[in-house]
Amino acid sequence: MKTKSSRSHSLASALSSAGTIALVVILMSPQCQLQRVEVPAEVIVDPKFSSPIVNMTAPVGRDAFLTCVVQDLGPYKVAWLRVDTQTILTIQNHVITKNQRIGIANSEHKTWTMRIRDIKESDKGWYMCQINTDPMKSQMGYLDVVVPPDILDYPTSTDMVVREGSNVTLKCAATGSPEPTITWRRESGVPIELASGEEVPSVEGTDLIIPNVKRQHMGAYLCIASNGVPPSVSKRITLVVHFPPMITVQNQLIGAVEGKGVTLECESEAYPKSINYWTRERGEIVPPGGKYSSNVTEIGNYRNSMRLHINPLSQSEFGAYRCVAKNSLGDTDGTIKLYRIPPNAVNYVENFEARHKGKKRTKSSESHHPARAQEHSGEDMENPGKRKADLSLSAESIDSMYGSSAARTWRQDLDGLLPLLLATAMAVGTMRMQSTQMTRLPQTLTHV
Template sequence: MSDYIQATSYEPGFSGPIENVTTPLGREAILACTVHNLSTYKVAWLRVDTQTILTIHTHVISRSRRVGVTHSDHRTWFLHIRELRETDRGWYMCQINTDPMKSQLGYLDIVVPPDIIDRGTSTDQTVREAASVSLTCAATGSPQPQITWRREHSKTIPLADGSQVTSLEGPVLNITRVSRQHAGAYLCIASNGVPPTVSKRIMLTVEFPPVITIRNQLVGAALGTDLVLECETEAFPKPPQRISGTFRSVLRLSLRRIKNSDYGSYKCVSKNSLGDTEGTIKLYPMPPPALENKHGLTL
């Protein structure tokens, strides 16, 4: 154990420990070693794992242009490592060339912002309704990034138990029974406290056969009147009809000046690559609306 109290024999020694340093990738790290009573002795910096001498006194021994050394009145000796790489992470030794040699260690940690990597990360997915799907997200960084899943536009994520959440943690998002409510864009967000936080957008497309909704299956109309019959259908891929929502199409049939031959049943049919479905609307005659004369009497 190093003795940080100045000795009465005026032997050189260390005045305090080397503080560990944490620096972002690409920046400059500076480790400080403070000594006393150095006299004619010299301070050297070494890389511990490779036993490489980096500096001796004011001279740089390392061949790397990224390494430098400075001092403050020969008391505090600073090891500079510029343009930090992940390989610079590790233990560094400050050494005084006494006999026996005196040394102490300091640790340099390199923090790296998160990066989402394509390998191991899902691309856009297309699945059938009621199937299962797993979205994966792989990220590198130091510390190891945390993965958060969110939906675009702050939509909630429906869970299997019927609840809904705004976010989920973990590298894999499992949806055990996909519904059309799951369709849309998902954001895989990677963060580790080192800016910037990064994200990737993954589009989930849910396919399902058409479903027809008819609000009025029985429609009455008088002769000579105009009428529009409507069916609503939900499907994906979308049928080639007019779109009024994400999955919704509206089928409209306009009837003008209704005649007796117009009364009866009408079928609306919706098809996509997964199937087809139909609905029926029955049009029946109604008496014309009663008219009132100028005296308020019904004619």
Template sequence: MSLSGMEGGRRGGCLPLAGMAWAVLVSSTLLLVCDAAKEMPYFLEPISNVTVPAGRDVRLACVVDHLSNYKLAWIQQDRSAILTVGNHVITRNDRIGVSHDGHRTWYLTIKDVRPGDAGTYMCQINTATAISQTGHVSVVVPPYIKDEMSSDDVTLQEGMDVTLVCSARGSPVPSIMWRREDKSDIRVNLTSTNTHLRASASSHALVKEAPGPLLHLSKVSRTDMGAYLCIASNGVPPSVSKRIDVVIRFLPTVYVPHQLVGVPLGQDVTIECYIEAWPKGLNYWKRPNGIEILHSDDKYEVKEVEGSQKYKTHMLLTIQRVSKSDIGKYNCIANNSQGGAEQVVRVSDTGVVPSNRNALNKGGFENKESSVGKPAIPAVNWSKTNEATPPLKNDFEEHRKASQRSQTTHQQQTTKMLQKPNLGFESLLPSPSSSSPSPRGSRYRSPALLASLSSLLASPSRHSHRSWFLGFLLLLGFLSL
């Protein structure tokens, strides 16, 4: 072999070995020199770990220098599965792809990532002693609720226990929180697994949120009825929720805020009651004569107003142009599939409203408080235990009775005075020592004389004729003053 040929071989990177059987020793030495002079491939940078939501695409990059004629393969290390070699895809998974930027970077692409794609991926080069590096793919899954393993809507009787279940999946594992749809408090049982809510004062607590997959409700009442939301979240949007409706059946309960309502004849009056019942049934009023009032007419106006909770109803009955036949007891009645209940409202007559509001009523005082629509008799307040407070006395009746007692006292005093044998008009006149001098020509008209006169003239027929005769004499003496 010529020198020029050898030099050409050097320029080519190594010496040709064909046809040189005559120099085995020399050629072996030259081959070792060529291999030593050739650079081995190496990685320029590590593979980045990637976190990707399920359903997205992900791409891993392996950057190699001096790859030359060596081959690069992608391997799923957890399963020891060869995915690609060079530019060829080995796996049958059509979501796997490989690409090369024509220089140093080889890409492994996974489309529509699934939770099973999570794991460690290896970039390996087939040198005499294989070299490799790895990167990790984390697949996060938004939370979702498994309906078949969670509670559905539940219906139960008041006083029973119930446990609501919410089963959620996702990656990372979701946390679960319970809330009420109307944002009211949840009455949780502190003896359940929610030990961090434990309180020494009571076995129950009111909270806005309750954590955990189980929600224990013990001895449920009507206030526990409503929609409960099971909310699952794990930091991967979006959070999800399931709505569970808790329906509680119970007997109707009727509350009457005013047991006694007074109204003048000829005026309108409205009576009311509050009903709590579920399921809802038939609510109506019954008149004093036993006739049921189911609908509005010219005489009665019936209203049902739904309360803040679906099991609450406000019943109102307006009686127009109250007459004597309308006076009496009205029953507020509620019935449902669980039973029935009723309460009584009494409508009483407070007297006819005078046409002149400044006129004095029969009791002898001006009724400045009388107005259309305002009850003349204070209401009786009823608690939820149906225990009534003692009724208050009516002002009208008190003034009337006081006036009658005053008239009776005046009549008795005047009768005793007139029955004395030596009674004279001088005894009824004010004494000079008890009254101040008056101008000349003025006359004294004693207040005692006026009271005695009015009492005798207004006295009932049960007094004797002598009292009437003495009253007549008293009148003549009064006119002579």
């Protein structure tokens, strides 16, 4: 007679040989009768990956997530590894690495997500999700860490002071991932002049080369680094150009009426900024106060306007004045001659200008009447002495207005100007005749 244990063994062997695994439960009833319950077990399926790992790009300092989805995992385990170092990071829900920035989470025993907090540039690389089957199954994903640009203190240039005419190279170095591009601009928005003379709004490259630097190159330059990862950064580099003073005088000869006021003006350019003052022709400094008042107005980074106002003028104030500019690199000056004009000369000039303007208006109106224009031009050609007489002034009138010495100067000037004025008048008359003939020519041809 077979025992209970031998019966159970035989049943299990039979089920096993049939390819079915069953759980046999032996229950003891109160009447000591044996009962058997068969419960089918879950069928084990070979695990596989549901989808590939999505590559991720994240800026430095943020958190990165890599997800591995497994179907039908069963009793197998999932692990995350760093490929380049062959370091095991996690197995199932346990973190193996000592890196405290690594974490693991799973959902429904299917989705395994590895989290890397506060990522660094060194975290960039390939990561592997592995299932410990035989043979092993795995897939990989890439983590790209981008870094905003940062301008290095060295070898980036600092503020520079150079002499005018020297060669200048401004340097800018930056780090970042991807590698940043460098753009140069002037802070004021003024174009940058290249060595070829071409002016451009910006220049790309780590070096900005300015040969034979000029004072116009002086100012602030911006080195801008960008790589598509915000924010872009910039550094301000100031270029200072030193040069000795230069004086510009617009009016070197100024006439004024005694008893009135007059203003003398010069423009100076210098850097470092110059000391500006006025002197008389013998070198004595013009004292401020009283009838003299002077001021210096800055009209640019290195340009100044110098003004000297004298009011009222007396005989002693007429003569030469010098505007002087000095700095550590040198000094220079400009001369203005102030001469006396008689009061009646001012009235004569005003009357002469009024007459001259009236003649201009007459000529403008004649342009609409070719016949009248021809008549006047014919008179000029027949009697050129008449035009010359109109342009001349009598010696008595000049003597009465300016005195004998001034009259001689005025007569010399007029004697030199009269031939030129006469030739101009005759040329204008000839041009008018030609213009009139050309205007009438089509009418003659029409009648033919």
